[in-house]
Amino acid sequence: MFLDYWEAYIAHHKRIDHRSSVNGYLPYAKGVYKPEDLSANAERIKVFRDRQRAVKELLSELSEDRLWNAIVVFQRYLFHTASGLTFTYQLKKGRNGENNRELIVDRRGESKSIVWSSVLLTFEKAVELRGAIVNRPEDLGEIRDVSYIYPMLYRFGIIEAPEEMEEKMVGKRTKEMIDTTGIGKRLITQERIRKLAKNFREAIEYALKNGVFQDDVVMRNFPCGCCGDVTELLGIYLSEHGIKDLWYVCGEYSSDIEGTKNGVGSWISHAWLSVGRPSLSDSLIVDITGDQFKDNADLGNCDIPVYVGKQDAFHRRFEVEMEDTRKLKKIWDDTSNATISLIKMYNEIIRR
Structure with missing residues (x-):
């Protein structure tokens, strides 16, 4: 059966071609990758x-x-x-x-x-x-x-x-989330979300070790440079396991340009999931690629492979504008190349 997917993802890829993480969310110093996104x-x-x-x-x-x-x-x-x-x-x-x-x-x-x-x-x-x-x-x-x-x-x-x-x-700590699946309402604890996120990260690492991503320009460098796609994939996985109200969040960090070489500072973007609207005090951050910044002193040398919790010092460093968040919603079967490619990748991960 074709997997459920989300309205926001389709709208996003009508504007740019596949690989959102390559085109807009790579955590590299020179962060503009598409001429049309330059301005x-x-x-x-x-x-x-x-x-x-x-x-x-x-x-x-x-x-x-x-x-x-x-x-x-x-x-x-x-x-x-x-x-x-x-x-x-x-x-x-x-x-x-x-x-x-x-x-x-x-x-x-x-x-x-x-x-x-x-x-x-x-x-x-x-x-x-x-x-x-x-x-x-x-x-x-x-x-x-x-x-x-x-x-x-x-x-x-x-x-x-x-x-x-x-x-x-x-942002206040979220202790409980409500799941409204067909099975009925049940409380979903923060610990359960952490366990699911940890399981999915381990599945990606296993697939990576077994050469699944060797020809994929984005995923073969996991966790580096793939936060956009991984956030989308993690959203599918959590949704499949009954976690609701998922939001895609993209934040930006820019170091002070004073004192840097040639007067040029670094610009970095990073994507993660939010359970609950990001603007609400009880939203919960779910991030499984934050440790790509473990060697970045400006970002506090984050070395946490799976983070589930309230807004912390690391995520607070990223500026998030309202237009850089979007809710992930289940919708119709989509046959665009971007969606099919990502779903194929998802299936490769979860079968391991």
Whole structure:
């Protein structure tokens, strides 16, 4: 019987040919592999570096102007409040198209505005408390919309938060997931997902050892340079075993260009699965190719072959935009060469 597959995968491959990991997700320093993707990737790299630079400049000079620069470049960044709710913001535009000092917050499809005076008052109080742990947003003052400004200042490095707040603002541990298969509802523990991920990684390693991928330009280097395809394959496997609500996530990392050879920094992308919408605080990361970066000091020399858990220091290094996530959904039989090739690879792995 033909395997179920996902809508997002088909849409993705109508835009580019086979081997997403080769064309967009290879973890190499020079990350643009398709001419048609050049402008989009260049823009993402620019946004990432602009954000890095803005935070660095703000921390070196805690001024209103530097704060404003950070606010400008962090538009559309996905923040979490101290209670774990997600939101983004954009600046209101004036008649001449310039940014007004008013933030339009988008949370769950509803919008509200935050005036600049509230942001500035909260910032000034945060500067006064610099070095101390700010236990809750209200500790910055009885200021309107402080619950939204608190995670912004935390992201900019202006304030420190208690551990329980940090977990909610960067992603809380998932303890249970619900499976709604035809057999009926049952609890799927984090440990079961880890076991499945470990089994699939071992199956890939066995296939690799037995020459299954010797002619495959991507998979023969597992775990290096194949995170895109492996994430797709792992998604099939977890779905076949009843894990629901799977999301494909692609993050990008760019080192500071200052002090690097010829003024050129490194740009790296990495893909992994999320059980649960990546923007939610209870989502769970599933990554079986992170150890390809074990020799990369910039990324903390990650040497974990199978990671299942909340967002950690390694994955936090990667900038993830909302458009770089997509839900994996079961759909109709697909006969495109890209899908057939990937499914053939999947069958080769699981028969071992």
